[in-house]
Amino acid sequence: MSVRTLPLLFLNLGGEMLYILDQRLRAQNIPGDKARKVLNDIISTMFNRKFMEELFKPQELYSKKALRTVYNRLAHASIMRLNQASMDKVSTFLKDKVQNSNGRFVLPVSGPLPWGTEVPGLIRMFNNKGEEVKKIEFKHGGNYVTAPKEGSFELYGDRVLKLGTNMYSVNQPVETHMSRGSKNLASRTQENIAPNPLAKEELNLLARLMGGMEIKKPSGPEPGFRLNLFTTDEEEEQAALTRPEELSYEVINIQATQDEQRNEELARIMGEFEILDQPKQSASKGDDLLAMMDEL
């Protein structure tokens, strides 16, 4: 409905991606300077002036596929490389019991209320003069407290809420619940398969948007390195194997090249994507670290 929603969606998901990358970079002990470079490169691409100008133009929301392509592009804006399966990783909502294994979210009936909302359970009655004449209380089954204060809208300030903060900052091992995660993914891809009649329009918009993104090719003395969003390589390979085919990038590529005549600019950009194949030989955990240590 709104033509102003895309920036919110993009910045929220982009911020979330940064939290995840930050956590994984630490968990895999990527050297500080490389980790900082990765995050700096991604942040500077995200907030690139031309990109922001394009993003904030009033426009319809992108489809899931189109937005995914933008994030894939963004994630590769640095020397880091992600495996395809890593981009589909199910979140820590399952671990934190915010979400059930059937995908439903758990809404608590206790906790702080939004600013401006009073604690449920009170009925007040007034007469014609506006004077309160009666009060009745009723049980509502919840256990809520009013917000202590309004969150700050200044550039720096106490937001009061935890929305937008880093839920990965607590140092806990992240369980992945692989099999259940895959089932969720498989059932959800049903809706993604239906051809989107707006695909051509979205690809055009995408091309304009990505025109503002600079490509950083790994070259010279700085080799790229591979970042694993799973806790082990084995899990990553397992995820790749059980990943539903419909989510493969090949689908998007084929559609783009068919429209090549009409989308030359897009085809050029698409050609610059690096789509990683699955490693044919199983890479042991140490290889990446060894490669990086060799460079020291």
Place this chain on the structure above:
Amino acid sequence: MFRRERSISLRGSAAALCNNLSVLQLPAHNLTYFGVVHGPSAQILSAAPEGVPLAQRHLHAKEGAGVSPSLITQVHWCVLPFRVLLVLTSHRGIQMYESDGSIMVYWHALDSGDASPVQAVFARGIAASGHFICVGTWSGRVLVFDIPAKGPNIVLSEELAGHQTAVTDIATEPAQGQDCVADMVTADDSGLLCVWRSRPEFTLLIRIPGFGVPCPSVQLWQGIVAASYGNGQVRLYEATTGTLHVQINAHARAICALDLAPEAGKGTWTGHCSLYISCQDVWTPILPPCFF
């Protein structure tokens, strides 16, 4: 007080919009119709007693010249003196069907008029008033359609001005043979309520100001306006004077729907925290002593 009946499964999801369930009871045919919207389509489901599902039908928003598909904002059955029409409001306009959704009898395209290019244009808020159907719009204007006893000769007869922001909901009740009685209330995104009478003509009687939160859902019963707000409150006002008589801290989140069981004199409302509360205890103490 309330008895939970058998659940009926919908074939598909329901959009997270306010007032997204419409029900038509046809006791003569032992049928109940349910209507729910999701994206560009509306699901119409008919069920027998005990919730046995009988038939499902999907209605779609009429496409326009633009690229993006039109989204449906609301579906609602309008019970008129001689017929029942099913009304769909969307980003393009207003579609009216026979009550089972089988035939579209009327289409009205919205006039985007003086909307800025970034403004969302849509219709939302549907109610029957006598032989009229009233539909709210994004600009705050309420469109009044004159409906004949049968056939497709439906005419837009007037536009009511009262709101400055998008209409959210409209509620009406029969005037019970009296003229000059408040029989319609409209609500908008700013929380403002407008109380109208429909006879002899549509006239704005009184405005009940908001207080900084939207009013997504409103009901009218026996001269009492029941309004639910984005801060979880339900307020009851006297329709003719706009006097606030009851204020209920009902929910922990914004309330998305408010409904009445007029024969029983009870109301229920639901909010995002999925609690429902019967207001039987509220109606009983307030009606005799405090109002009149």
